[in-house]
Amino acid sequence: xxxxxxxxxxxxxxxxxYSSMILSRMFDKKIVTAQRQGRVGFYTPTIGQEATQVGVxxxxxxxxxxxxxxxxxxxxxxxxxxxxxxLDQIMGNSEDSAKGRQMPSHYNAKAQNFMxxxxxxATNLPLAVGAAYAIKHRKENKVVVTTFGDGSTSTPDFHAxxxxxxxxxxxxxxxxxxxxxxxxxxxxxxxxxEIWKKAEAYGAYGVKVDGNDFLETxxxxxxxxxxxxxxxGPVLIExxxxxxxxxxxxxxxxxxxxxxxxxxxEKDPIVIAEKRLKDLGYITDEIIDKMKSEAxxxxxxxxxxxxxxxxxxxxxxYDDVYKEMTWIIKEEKGEAL
Amino acid sequence: xxxxQLNMVQAINSTLDYALSKNDSVVLLGEDIGRDxxxxxxxxxxxxxxxxxxxxxxxxxxxxxxxxxIGMALNGMKPIPEIQFxxxxxxxxxxxxxxAAKLRxxxxxxxxxxxxxxxxxxxxxxxxxxxxQSGEAYFAHTAGLTVISPSNPYDAxxxxxxxxEYEDPIIFLEPKKLYRSTKIDVPxxxxxVPIGKASVVREGNDLTIVTYGSxxxxxxxxxxxxKVDAEIIDLRTIMPYDGETILQSxxxxxxxxxxxxxxxxxxxxxxxxxxxxxxxxTILWDQY
Numbered sequence: 001x002x003x004x005x006x007x008x009x010x011x012x013x014x015x016x017x018y019s020s021m022i023l024s025r026m027f028d029k030k031i032v033t034a035q036r037q038g039r040v041g042f043y044t045p046t047i048g049q050e051a052t053q054v055g056v057x058x059x060x061x062x063x064x065x066x067x068x069x070x071x072x073x074x075x076x077x078x079x080x081x082x083x084x085x086x087l088d089q090i091m092g093n094s095e096d097s098a099k100g101r102q103m104p105s106h107y108n109a110k111a112q113n114f115m116x117x118x119x120x121x122a123t124n125l126p127l128a129v130g131a132a133y134a135i136k137h138r139k140e141n142k143v144v145v146t147t148f149g150d151g152s153t154s155t156p157d158f159h160a161x162x163x164x165x166x167x168x169x170x171x172x173x174x175x176x177x178x179x180x181x182x183x184x185x186x187x188x189x190x191x192x193x194e195i196w197k198k199a200e201a202y203g204a205y206g207v208k209v210d211g212n213d214f215l216e217t218x219x220x221x222x223x224x225x226x227x228x229x230x231x232x233g234p235v236l237i238e239x240x241x242x243x244x245x246x247x248x249x250x251x252x253x254x255x256x257x258x259x260x261x262x263x264x265x266e267k268d269p270i271v272i273a274e275k276r277l278k279d280l281g282y283i284t285d286e287i288i289d290k291m292k293s294e295a296x297x298x299x300x301x302x303x304x305x306x307x308x309x310x311x312x313x314x315x316x317x318y319d320d321v322y323k324e325m326t327w328i329i330k331e332e333k334g335e336a337l
Numbered sequence: 338x339x340x341x342q343l344n345m346v347q348a349i350n351s352t353l354d355y356a357l358s359k360n361d362s363v364v365l366l367g368e369d370i371g372r373d374x375x376x377x378x379x380x381x382x383x384x385x386x387x388x389x390x391x392x393x394x395x396x397x398x399x400x401x402x403x404x405x406x407i408g409m410a411l412n413g414m415k416p417i418p419e420i421q422f423x424x425x426x427x428x429x430x431x432x433x434x435x436x437a438a439k440l441r442x443x444x445x446x447x448x449x450x451x452x453x454x455x456x457x458x459x460x461x462x463x464x465x466x467x468x469x470q471s472g473e474a475y476f477a478h479t480a481g482l483t484v485i486s487p488s489n490p491y492d493a494x495x496x497x498x499x500x501x502e503y504e505d506p507i508i509f510l511e512p513k514k515l516y517r518s519t520k521i522d523v524p525x526x527x528x529x530v531p532i533g534k535a536s537v538v539r540e541g542n543d544l545t546i547v548t549y550g551s552x553x554x555x556x557x558x559x560x561x562x563x564k565v566d567a568e569i570i571d572l573r574t575i576m577p578y579d580g581e582t583i584l585q586s587x588x589x590x591x592x593x594x595x596x597x598x599x600x601x602x603x604x605x606x607x608x609x610x611x612x613x614x615x616x617x618x619t620i621l622w623d624q625y
Contacts, residue, residue, distance in 0.1 A: 067408075099445040108444050115411070116444040120435050126401050127436060130408020130416070137364070137390065137414065156428065160401035167396060320446040321480050323504045326533070326577035329480075 004222065011282050017058055017078065017214055018273050018283070019291060021050040024074035025270055026295040027083065028245070030303055031090060035249040039307065040090055044105040045245035048212075048261065050074040051269035052177050052239040055209075055217025056145065059225045065135075067115045067128040067146040070105040071177070075147070081109040083302045093309040099320070100312040105248075122152035125161035125174065132170035132234075143171040143228045151182025153195050165234035166202040172234040173224050174204075177211065179243035184256035196238035204234045211239030212261075212269045215276055241269065342520040348490035349379050349455075349511065352497040353417065355527070357387045360415060363501075366393040366402055367419030376421055377457055377516055403429035403454065407436050407506075410452040415501065423458035423510065424470045437506040438481030450506045453497070458486075459551050459598055461514030471598040476508045477576035483532060484575040486510040488553035490523050492573055495530025503532060510575075512551035519554075535579035537586070541568035545586040548596040549575060556596050 005013055028047045034040040046053070053075035060066075060079070068075060073086060085097065089107045092100035098108060098116065108116035118124055128146035135142045152158055153176060165172040176195050180187045187195075199206025205227060209220040217239055224235040242261040246253050261267045277283040318325065318333040325333075343351070356363045365380055371394040374381030384392035395402050399420055406416035420426045426433075433454075441449045460469040476484045483505055487493035493511070500507050530536075538553060544565060548556050549572040560567045568586050572578050587593050 065412075097445050097447060098443060101445065102443050106443070108447065110444075110447050116440060116448055118435060118439075118443075120431055123404065123431055123436055126404020126432065127408035127411065129401070130405035130410070130414075131412045132408075133405060134409050134412035134414050137362075156400060157404065157431075160398045160404065163396060163398065164401045164405055320442045320444075322441070322483070323449065327580060328577050 011280075013058065014215075014277060014280070014282055017054045017218075018277055019295070020054050020057075020074060020078035021214065021270055021273055022291050023083070023295045023298065024050050024054075024077050026292070026299045027073060027077070027086070030296075030299045032245070032249060034303065040104060041092075042104045042249055043090065044071050044248045046071050046073045047263065048242045048244035048269065049177055049179055051214035051273060052175075052211035052217055052241050053147075054078045055211070055214040056173070056175055056221040056237070056239070058214075058218045059221035060145065061142070063113065064142050064225075065113045065115070065128075065131050065144045067124040067131065067144060068107075068117060069121065069124060069147050069149065069152075070117050070119065071149070072107075072147055076107060076109060076112065076114060079112045079114070081107075081112050081114065083299065084306060085109055087302055087306040088309065091306055091309070092311065093306065094312045095306070095309050096312070099316055101317070122148050122155040122157035122161075124148070125152070125157050126164065128172050129161050129165045129168075129170060132165065132172045133168060136168070136170060141229065143173060143225055145173040145175055147175045147177055149182060150176060150178040150180065150187045150190055150195060151185065152176070153198065154190055162199070162202040162204055162234070162236065166204045169231065169233040171228040171231070173221070173228055174234060174236040176236065176238045178238050178240045180240070180260070181243045181247070181253075181257065183247040183251060186257070194238070196236060199236035204236050205232070206236045206238070208238045208240065211241035212267055213272050213276070214269065242267065244268070338524060338526065340522045340524045343490045343523040344517045344520045345487070345490045345493050345511065346377060346379050346516045348494040348523050349497060350381060350383070351523075352494045353380060353383060354386070356415075356417070356497075356501050357383060357391060362414045363417065364391045364393060364409065364414060365417045365419065366395050366406065368395055368397055368402075368421045370394060370419050375419060377513065379455070379511075379516075380419065399425055399427075399429040400432050403432040404436065406452045406454070407432060407440070407450050410450040410506075411440070411448055415451055415453075417453045417455060420454065420456040422464075422468050423456040423472050424467045426456060426472065430475070433476070433482065433506070433508075434479050438479045441505065442481060449504050451504045453500045453503075453507045453509050455509045455511060457513035457516070458510045459512050459514055461512075461551060473508075473510055473575050474599055482506055482508055482576070484508045484510065485532065485573065486512060486550040486575055487573060488512065488515065488550055488571050489519070490521050492530050492536070492571075494523055495528055496532065496573060498527060499529045499532045507532075510550065514551040515554070530573065533574045533577055533579060535570050535572045535574070535582040537568060537582065538571045539567070539569040541566045541590065543567060543590055544592045544594060545570060545583070545590045546594045546596055547572060547583055549573060550598070552596045552598060
C-alpha cells in the first residue's frame with residue numbers, strides 16, 4: 001500500500017479504519033440487544049459489512065457525496081458521523097435531525113454529506129446520478145457514492161441509474177454491498193450474472209472485490225474513485241461480503257438459510273483486519289483488546305445518555321410537509337390536537 | 338406595457354427561455370425535448386440556444402428523468418423535467434411519492450426538492466387510452482406535492498414564474514387540448530400568478546362552478562349559451578386548492594357544482610363535498 005501512504009500516515013489511516021470497524025461492531029451488538037430488550041423499535045444490523053463500507057469510505061474526500069441505504073452504519077461512523085446522531089435517529093428522540101419521523105436505521109447526516117435514507121430499495125440510485133450531474137455542471141472535483149444491496153440490482157432504478165450515469169459520463173460510484181441475501185432470497189436466485197459484469201452492458205467500468213477485506217476494498221475503491229474523479233465515467237463495485245446477522249430485527253435467518261460466515265470465524269471482516277494489521281506490525285492483541293473495550297464503553301455510555309432525551313413534541317409532526325404549512329394541513333393539525 | 342398574442346405553448350416556451358437565461362442552474366430534461374423541441378414543441382429552439390447540457394435529451398426512462406431531477410434539485414439546481422405524456426409517468430411514481438414528496442419531511446426540513454415537473458395531460462387530441470389520461474388525483478393525494486394546472490396562456494406564464502421560485506416539488510399539468518386553442522395577450526414583462534390562489538373567471542349569483550384546466554373554456558361556453566348566472570372558479574392550483582375562494586362563493590350562491598375530467602367518486606372530490614357541506618351548513622346556520 002506504500003504507493004498511497006507513507007509509513008506513519010499509513011499506520012494511522014489503517015488503525016483509524018480498524019477503530020471504525022470495531023466501533024460499528026460494538027454499536028451493532030448494542031442496538032440488537034437493546035431491540036430485544038424493547039428499548040429500540042427496530043434495527044437493520046450491519047455486522048459483516050464493516051470492511052466493505054470502511055474500505056470505500058477510506059477512498060473518499062470529506063466533500064464527496066453519499067446516497068446511502070439503510071445498512072451503512074460503519075460507512076457513516078468512518079466518515080465522522082457522531083454515534084449520537086445515529087442513536088438519536090434510532091431512538092427517534094427530540095434531538096434527531098429528522099425529528100423522529102423515520103423508522104430506525106433511516107439516518108441522514110448533512111454535515112458529513114450523507115443524504116436521508118429511504119426504504120424503497122435502489123430509489124437512491126437515480127438521485128445520485130442527478131447529484132453527479134450537478135457536480136459536473138458546476139465543474140466541481142467531487143464524486144458521488146451510492147450504496148445498495150444485491151437485491152437492488154433487480155430493480156428498474158438500478159438499470160436506469162447505471163444507464164444514465166454512463167450516457168452522461170458522470171462521476172458516480174455504484175457500490176453494491178453484496179451480502180448474498182435479500183431478506184430470504186439468496187443472490188443466486190436474484191440474478192444469473194455476477195453483479196460486477198452488468199456494468200459492461202451500460203458502458204460503465206465494473207469490478208469485483210472481497211468485501212470482507214478492508215485493504216482489498218480500499219485499493220479497489222481508490223482506483224474506482226480516481227477513475228470517476230478524472231472524468232472517466234461511472235464505476236460499479238461489487239463488494240462481496242456476508243450478512244452475518246438477519247435482514248432486520250424482525251426476521252430469523254434460521255428459517256431460510258443454513259449458517260454461513262459466523263462472527264469471529266476466519267472470514268469475519270474484523271478478524272481479517274486484525275490479521276492484516278498484525279502482519280503489518282501495526283497492532284497487537286493487547287491493543288485490540290483495549291480498543292474493543294473502549295469502543296464498547298463509548299457505545300454503552302452514549303446509549304444511556306441518549307435514552308434520556310425526550311421524544312419530539314407531537315405537534316411537530318405537521319411541520320416540513322411543505323416549506324409553508326398549507327391551510328389544509330393547518331386544519332388537519334387543528335382537528336387532531 | 339408591451340405584450341404579445343401568444344398561445345399556451347408559446348407562453349410556456351418563452352417562460353422557460355426566460356428561466357434558462359436568468360439562472361445557470363435551471364436545466365430542462367426529457368424525451369425529445371432538445372433537437373425535436375418536444376413532441377408538442379413546447380421546448381422548441383431552447384437546446385440550440387442553451388446547449389445540450391442544459392436542455393437535455395434523455396433516454397426513454399421516466400423514473401430516471403424524475404429521479405435524476407430530484408438529485409439535481411437536492412444539489413442546488415432547478416430542474417424542469419418534462420414527461421412526454423402524463424400517461425407515461427407511472428414508472429416514476431415511486432420517485433415522486435417516495436422521494437420527491439417525502440424528502441423535506443423525512444429529513445426534518447434539511448433537504449428539499451425544488452423541481453418543476455411539466456407534463457401534458459387530459460384528452461382532446463384523439464389520443465385514446467394512453468395519450469389522454471387525467472391523473473391529477475394521484476398526485477393531489479400525495480402530501481408534499483403541489484399540483485398546478487393553467488387554463489390559459491396568461492396563467493401558464495404567471496404560474497410557471499411563481500413555480501421558478503417555489504422550493505417544493507411541483508407537478509405542472511398542461512392541458513394539451515388548450516396548447517394551441519386560443520391566443521391571448523401575454524405581457525412581455527415578468528409577472529406572477531400566485532400558487533394556491535384560484536381565479537374567479539366569471540362572477541355570478543345562482544351557482545358556483547369549480548373547475549380548472551381544459552374544462553374552464555367548456556364551462557364558460559356552456560354558461561353563456563344557457564344564460565345561467567353562475568360564478569366560475571378556475572382553481573389553477575389543484576393542491577393545495579383555494580378553499581377560501583370556494584367558500585366565499587358558495588356562501589353567496591348557495592349552490593355548487595364541480596366540473597373536472599375525472600371519475601366522480603374520488604376521495605379528493607369528496608373533500609370538496611365535505612368543504613361545501615360545511616360551507617352550506619354555515620349559510621343555513623346564518624339563516625336559521
